[in-house]
Amino acid sequence: xxxxxxxxxxxxxxxxxxxxxxxxxxxxxxxxxxxxxxxxxxxxxxxxxxxxxxxxxxxxxxxxxxxxxxxxxxxxxxxxxxxxxxxxxxxxxxxxxxxxxxxxxxxxxxxxxxxxxxxxxxxxxxxxxxxxxxxxxxxxxxxxxxxxxxxxxxxxxxxxxxxxxxxxxxxxxxxxxxxxxxxxxxxxxxxxxxxxxxxx
Numbered sequence: 001x002x003x004x005x006x007x008x009x010x011x012x013x014x015x016x017x018x019x020x021x022x023x024x025x026x027x028x029x030x031x032x033x034x035x036x037x038x039x040x041x042x043x044x045x046x047x048x049x050x051x052x053x054x055x056x057x058x059x060x061x062x063x064x065x066x067x068x069x070x071x072x073x074x075x076x077x078x079x080x081x082x083x084x085x086x087x088x089x090x091x092x093x094x095x096x097x098x099x100x101x102x103x104x105x106x107x108x109x110x111x112x113x114x115x116x117x118x119x120x121x122x123x124x125x126x127x128x129x130x131x132x133x134x135x136x137x138x139x140x141x142x143x144x145x146x147x148x149x150x151x152x153x154x155x156x157x158x159x160x161x162x163x164x165x166x167x168x169x170x171x172x173x174x175x176x177x178x179x180x181x182x183x184x185x186x187x188x189x190x191x192x193x194x195x196x197x198x199x200x
Contacts, residue, residue: 007117008096011052013089014042015082015139016064016103017074027060029103041106043067049113052094056085082139083162087155090148097124100162102139107182116142119174127166133178138163140183141171 016029016039029039039055046053055068064071072088082102089098097120101108120128120142127147130137139162143151147169154165176183 007114007121009052010050010097010099010117010120010142011054011089011093011095011145012046012050012099012101013054013056013072013086013093014039014046014068014101014103015056015085017056017058017082017085027057029055029057030060030063033106038103038106039064039067042101042103042108045106045108045110045113046099046101049117050095050099054089054092054098056089081160083151083155083160083165086143086162087148087151090143090145090151093145096145097142098145099142100139102185104185105140105183107184109182112176112182116140116174119172123172127169127171128174129163129166129171130176130183131173132176132180132183136163136167136173137176137183138166141166 014029016027030037033041043053051069053067053069054072055064056072056074057064058073061071061073070092072085072092074084074088086100089100099113099116116128116130125144125146127144128142130140141162143166150169151165154168159165
């Protein structure tokens with residue numbers, strides 16, 4: 001699939017480095033949904049948007065490698081949370097902006113990803129976060145790579161919430177409808193099963 005050249009290039013980070021506690025410790029990105037691992041669905045959604053597709057993972061690197069241009073992992077081996085993966089992605093990114101997506105939202109569509117990039121272009125110096133109804137979605141965001149040092153400073157000060165950091169940096173909201181099916185977070189076995197037979 002050819003790269004989308006209508007917008008400035010961005011790196012894309014797929015977060016798959018969690019402990020998988022809600023999945024009984026299983027590596028969530030490799031769980032199968034509608035015949036493919038969750039990470040494969042996100043790869044399909046994003047491959048045509050970037051030449052710098054990054055996956056944050058802390059295990060099964062050989063299984064994730066075919067879906068990425070580069071892999072990153074947390075400095076801490078004890079699964080310190082998504083902010084660690086985001087910091088690693090910001091350091092590895094080859095383009096001025098980093099789109100961040102969790103591996104368990106396989107219903108994302110091209111229209112939403114395009115809208116995210118268009119909205120980020122309007123405010124290139126600020127982070128952009130999705131907001132669903134009144135609820136912020138900090139792991140669905142676009143971050144200027146120039147803010148990497150700000151994330152590191154917040155981390156050193158003990159902050160572990162990506163959303164709080166982006167709020168402090170005057171993040172822009174991209175509003176989505178409440179209960180937007182595209183943002184369905186399949187992060188438990190029950191949700192994975194519930195959505196298994198629902199057409200995309």
